[in-house]
Amino acid sequence: MKKLILFLSTLLIGWNSYSQQNKNALKEAIKNNTQLEAVINHYKKEDNQDKLRAAYFLIANMNSKGTYSNDLVDSKGISVDFNISNFENEATEKKWLDSVTTVRGKLNEKEIFLPDSKHITSQFLIDNIDRAFEARQKSPFCKDLSEADFYEYILPYRVNTEKLESWRNSVLNDFSKAQKDSIYSFTTVLAAANYVDRIYQKRFEFGGNRYFKQKNVRSYSELLRDKAGKCDDMCNLVVFALRALGIPSGFDGIRYKRASNDVGHQWVFVLDTKTNKNYPFDALSNNGPGFFNLPYKNAPKVLRKQFALVLDASIKKDQSIIHPDFFEDNSLDVTSExxxxxxxxxxxxxxxxxxxxxxxxxxxxxxxxxxxxxxxxxxxxxxxxxxxxxxxxxxxxxxxxxxxxxxxxxxxxxxxxxxxxIGLKKDINLNDYVNKELKNAKNNAQVLDFETKTELYRKVVQENLKKDEWILFSKDSLKTNTLYLFVDESNKINKVFLLKNDGSVDWY
Known part of the structure; x- marks a missing residue:
């Protein structure tokens, strides 16, 4: 025990710029972990203070990091080797699942979490740190990059909850010397990021809405093997590549869009050290860096994935009182950007x-x-x-x-x-409102009272009678500056709207 205390006290000398919380996290991570202790000893032996501080950062923020694996298994717990990318569409996927179920019975989802603190090896972490420093040294886009930004946008050994693998080496092997020379010859980080993004556009594509239900986060090699996925996958792939090449990058996202039932969205950003600004773009699209316009009006929150642990967030570890969306969430609020x-x-x-x-x-x-x-x-x-x-x-x-x-x-x-x-409330007829969304509502779409959920109006579309109007189903008319529900079951739409006195409609 005395040996451990002496080791830790020596370890923390020169690390006074870090918070006490991170120091405590470092102590706890290294305790009884020979692999992580070996990383520290390696850089102390090299007398490389830069890489030693980088190792401190990764280890201190390793808590809760790990690989999540979601698999379909039969009643005996044996995997059925399901991979959504093996199927052309949802119909062929369902057909395969039905055939497997017929033979092996009901299938269940099995989730496994492998914490990095118990499964990462010293050699893996050392290789990652060394490759990250090499990328920083070679890349012109890391010139004037602060230590804090290097730690967050180049150094991390993972970008999400994918399985651990040496993705930096894989990325560099995927680019020829001529391609790497071309990347580093660009005068702006935007041009370089766009060049890399276009290369991967030929290797990966959006696989359709059916990928939204997939929980597995795939590694670099798995993404290139499967060649399709959702926006999260596209972001992960591009960030792998950019960071390996020494282009500071990360990704932001929204859980919910205003006035929409759609799932959230994620996109990539690159950091320009010349302007000290982040430039966002949709990964693997023609909407490249410098030409990004977030197409969602006033999303309530934009969150940034990061490696560093959010300080003073103990409540996020208490499942008894915290909502699942926030449990152990480590996102940074960047809505104001x-x-x-x-x-x-x-x-x-x-x-x-x-x-x-x-x-x-x-x-x-x-x-x-x-x-x-x-x-x-x-x-x-x-x-x-x-x-x-x-x-x-x-x-x-x-x-x-x-x-x-x-x-x-x-x-x-x-x-x-x-x-x-809110303002004066006037009686109105829904058909008097010239609104594209209300006008294009399908047959049997409904307008409900927001509080009671009782039906007030229903859309009636009869092409043979050339009838297309909202029919009142209540003795009470609608009022302005009041919340109502717009429900279209056929299109799975359930949105809130407010009719304004000037004849316009606000959707929420």
Whole structure:
């Protein structure tokens, strides 16, 4: 024990710039771990302080990092070797699954987590650090790169929860000397990133909506083997390549889009050290770096994946009180880089001993996008909140979300406007509103009262009678500045809208 204490005290000399939390994490990670201790000893023996600090960073932030593996197994727990990329479409996938089920019985999903702290080897970590430093030295795009940005956008040995592999060597072997020379000859990081992105456009493509249900995060070699996937996969592939080549990069994303039932989206960014700005772009698309326009109006939160652990986030490890979306979440809120944001404070009518959530409407209910927690809290505060959005304060218990107060809009001035207090409410006829989405609604689409969910209007489309209108199903007419639900079961649409006095419609 005395030997361990002496080793750790010696280890932390010269690391005073790191927080006590990271120092504690480092102590805990190295304790009884000969592989990680060997990495530290290796760079101490080399007397390489730069790589030693890099090793400190990776090890101190390794907690909760690991490989998640999701597999389909039969009743005996034996894998059926399912790979979604083996099938041309959902129909052939279903046919194969049905045939396997007939022979091997009901299939179940099996999830395995392999923590890096127990499975990473010293040689793997040393190779990753050495290759990362080589990339930094060779790349003109790492000139003037700060140590903090190097640690986050070049150094990490993984980009997500994929299996561990030597992807840096694989990337470099995939590029000829002429191609690497071309990359490093570009005068801007945008041109270099675009060049790399176009090379991988020929090797990987978007595989369709059926990939959205896939939980497995694939490694570099697996992505190139399968050749198709969703936007997350495309981001991972491009970030692997960019970081291996010494182009500082990462990825941002949104869980929910305003006025949409679609899944979220992720995109890549590159850091330009000349301007100290991040330039986002959709991976493997023609919308390359420098030409990116986020096509989603006022997404409530934009989150950045990062390797460094978020400080003071102990609540995120408490499954008894935290919503699953936030459990051990290590994302960084970068909403203000994309949208106008504000900080809001909401007074509570009583004290709460549990986290409260800022939620938006998505797929038929309130979904949390941020949380606040203080013991005996009488006011909740949320930072970096996107303006011009509909929100509701909620709590989470027994796997269900409950409303705390009535919905409110944070307007473009950053003011909280509860729906009941928004302007004059006038009676209107839905057919008088010239709105593309309402006009193009399919037959039997409905407008419901937001609170009671009772039907108020139904769309009737009869081509033979040239009839296309909204029919009132209630004695009460609609009112302006009031929330209603637009439901189209055939297209799986469930959105909130508000009819304004000027004849326009706001969708949320």
């Amino acid at each position: 994309y949208f106008e944001t504000t900080n809001v404070a909401i007074a509570l009518e009583k004290k709460y001993q549990e986290p409260l959530y800022l939620s938006i409407w998505h797929k038929g209910w309130w979904k949390p996008v941020d949380y606040f927690y203080e013991s005996n809290q009488t006011t909740v505060t949320f930072k970096n909140v996107s303006k011009d959005n509909l929100y509701c304060l909620t709590k989470y218990r027994f796997f269900a979300t409950e409303e705390i107060n009535e919905p409110f809009i944070i307007n473009r001035y950053g003011e909280i406007k509860y729906i009941s207090s």
